[in-house]
Amino acid sequence: MNHLTEEQLVLHYYGEEGDALGAERHLDDCPECREIYTSLQRVLNVVDSLPVPERGPEYGAEVWRRIAPAIPARRKWFGWLPVPSFEWRWAAAAISMAGLLAAAFYTGRHYPQNAPFRPAAVTAAADPQVGERVLLVAVGNYLERSQMVLIELANADPKGKLDISNEQERAADLVSESRLYRQTAEHTGNAAVAGTLDEIDRVLLDIARGPSEVSRTELEGLQQRLKAEGILFKIRVLGSKVRTQEGKNAPSGRG
Amino acid sequence: METTDATFVARARTGDSDAFRVLVERHSRALFRLAFRMTGNQQDAEDVVQESFLRAYKQLGKFDERATFGTWLYRIAANCSLDLVRSRKRRSEHVAQAGGNEGTDEIVLQLPGHDPTPERMALSGEVRERVLEAMQELSANERTAFVLRHFEGMCIEEVSRVLDCQPGAAKHSVFRAVQKLRRSLEPLVSTAK
Numbered sequence: 001m002n003h004l005t006e007e008q009l010v011l012h013y014y015g016e017e018g019d020a021l022g023a024e025r026h027l028d029d030c031p032e033c034r035e036i037y038t039s040l041q042r043v044l045n046v047v048d049s050l051p052v053p054e055r056g057p058e059y060g061a062e063v064w065r066r067i068a069p070a071i072p073a074r075r076k077w078f079g080w081l082p083v084p085s086f087e088w089r090w091a092a093a094a095i096s097m098a099g100l101l102a103a104a105f106y107t108g109r110h111y112p113q114n115a116p117f118r119p120a121a122v123t124a125a126a127d128p129q130v131g132e133r134v135l136l137v138a139v140g141n142y143l144e145r146s147q148m149v150l151i152e153l154a155n156a157d158p159k160g161k162l163d164i165s166n167e168q169e170r171a172a173d174l175v176s177e178s179r180l181y182r183q184t185a186e187h188t189g190n191a192a193v194a195g196t197l198d199e200i201d202r203v204l205l206d207i208a209r210g211p212s213e214v215s216r217t218e219l220e221g222l223q224q225r226l227k228a229e230g231i232l233f234k235i236r237v238l239g240s241k242v243r244t245q246e247g248k249n250a251p252s253g254r255g
Numbered sequence: 256m257e258t259t260d261a262t263f264v265a266r267a268r269t270g271d272s273d274a275f276r277v278l279v280e281r282h283s284r285a286l287f288r289l290a291f292r293m294t295g296n297q298q299d300a301e302d303v304v305q306e307s308f309l310r311a312y313k314q315l316g317k318f319d320e321r322a323t324f325g326t327w328l329y330r331i332a333a334n335c336s337l338d339l340v341r342s343r344k345r346r347s348e349h350v351a352q353a354g355g356n357e358g359t360d361e362i363v364l365q366l367p368g369h370d371p372t373p374e375r376m377a378l379s380g381e382v383r384e385r386v387l388e389a390m391q392e393l394s395a396n397e398r399t400a401f402v403l404r405h406f407e408g409m410c411i412e413e414v415s416r417v418l419d420c421q422p423g424a425a426k427h428s429v430f431r432a433v434q435k436l437r438r439s440l441e442p443l444v445s446t447a448k
Contacts, residue, residue: 010433014404016411016426042444043437047386047405053297055287060280067279067305071272071312168316176270208268212317 004033009040139181139193143239146174146200147232153207153219154226162219165212172208175201196238203231260324268315275315279308282325286332292402293336295387303339307332322416329407330417333399340391340398382443389439393432400425401432 004012004026011017012024027034149170156162178201185194203226214222226232260281266274283304290303310331311318318327390398396418403409403417415425 006434007430010430011426013433014429039441039444040433040437043440044405044433046382046440046443047390047436049382050292050295050386051383052288052291055284057284059287060283063283063304063308064276064279067308068272068276070305070309071275165317172268172270172316179269208316209265209320211319 003030004037006036009033009037012037013040013044138177139185139197140239140242142174142177142181142197143200143235143242145170146204147235147239149174149207150203150226150232150235154223154232156219158216158219161213161215163213164207168208168210168212171204175204175208178204193238193242196234199229200231200235203229261320264315264318264320264324267312268318275312278324282328283308285325286328289329289332289402289407290336292406293333293398294339295383295390299336299339303332303335306335310335326413326416329403330419333403333417337395337399385440385443389436392439393435394428396420396424396428397432397435400428401436404429 004023008017008023012020012027017023027037149167153164153167178197182194182197182201185191185197207222211218258277260278263274263277267278286304286307287300290300290307291297294300294303307328311328314331318324390401393401399418400414403414404411409417411422411426411429414429415422418425418428420428
């Protein structure tokens with residue numbers, strides 16, 4: 001009679017032995033194997049006797065409270081401020097809108113007397129210069145950094161696989177930033193800017209979510225896509241427009 | 256319908272810390288159990304849980320969405336635990352050299368069944384020490400593979416994904432772990448005659 005090996009006995013214990021019935025039959029008939037198997041069960045029972053302290057349902061929230069202050073800022077906000085949380089971003093958007101309304105109200109109050117009266121909200125929607133200037137500065141900064149990431153990838157020429165984890169990290173940062181710019185652009189009626197930001201965002205998102213190591217073929221695919229969609233060209237055009245517009249909108253010291 | 260981990264991972268990757276909080280709340284208890292079984296110490300397990308989530312957050316950009324978040328997190332926690340166990344082991348070697356093993360050869364248990372017996376309960380402190388020592392004798396892969404298979408009930412296929420190796424290698428690690436534990440702990444158990 002062929003005895004079961006130690007490995008077969010271990011696998012049988014865990015229910016991973018292919019011929020479970022055959023092993024069971026053999027254990028019934030073979031006192032030697034049965035003794036080894038019983039000894040194995042006893043040893044594993046001893047291991048099972050290790051008590052594990054139970055954690056309650058609130059444990060997860062407790063862990064979060066402990067780690068939340070130490071969560072490193074994966075996303076950057078204007079390059080140096082820590083990442084705003086979801087609520088903070090909405091709060092920031094609300095504050096920006098309130099600022100726009102206040103600016104519009106102030107403009108309305110100090111406009112020449114003969115100008116027709118317009119409610120503050122209407123003024124803000126029709127005359128979004130203040131909001132646009134804020135948007136332009138942020139978008140200019142965002143475009144420059146997006147361009148840098150994409151140029152690095154567009155010009156890479158590796159012999160084998162390329163580790164793009166650094167570019168991925170930066171792309172992920174940019175994606176999280178662009179959402180608010182897009183929303184602001186839409187709010188201020190800047191559909192062209194919002195559209196281009198959306199296109200850049202899609203490429204950056206694919207980079208951020210893709211593998212951190214890319215083969216030469218995968219990289220070439222990305223480079224072709226950048227070329228076909230003219231992303232770098234669009235970034236340059238938008239960047240140039242943003243700079244020009246920024247110059248025009250800069251406070252002239254009038255008054 | 257409960258939102259899947261994948262949805263929260265995708266949101267967390269775009270900087271949504273609320274989404275990451277949900278993942279922490281979902282996986283903390285399981286991670287604590289794993290960490291405790293790997294380290295054998297509550298405080299160490301707490302540290303491992305926190306460190307694992309911090310590492311996971313930093314590495315979210317590298318997470319391959321084809322894998323499951325839980326498996327990926329287990330891998331991180333297993334590595335954190337092993338780092339900690341190694342540093343503890345170095346410390347315990349000093350204790351052992353100072354005579355911490357005396358008397359342990361005399362411990363013989365009678366464990367006829369699966370259920371906890373009064374004998375087992377009474378000697379659990381000593382048993383625990385011996386089991387922890389035996390566990391520390393396992394290599395990193397053996398220890399992880401054993402904890403995942405034996406305690407977490409993962410199949411060999413899942414263990415291999417956590418260890419990032421072939422199923423055959425994972426199976427072998429489990430086998431080697433059990434073999435070593437059996438050699439270390441067999442003197443502890445004897446059949447009631």
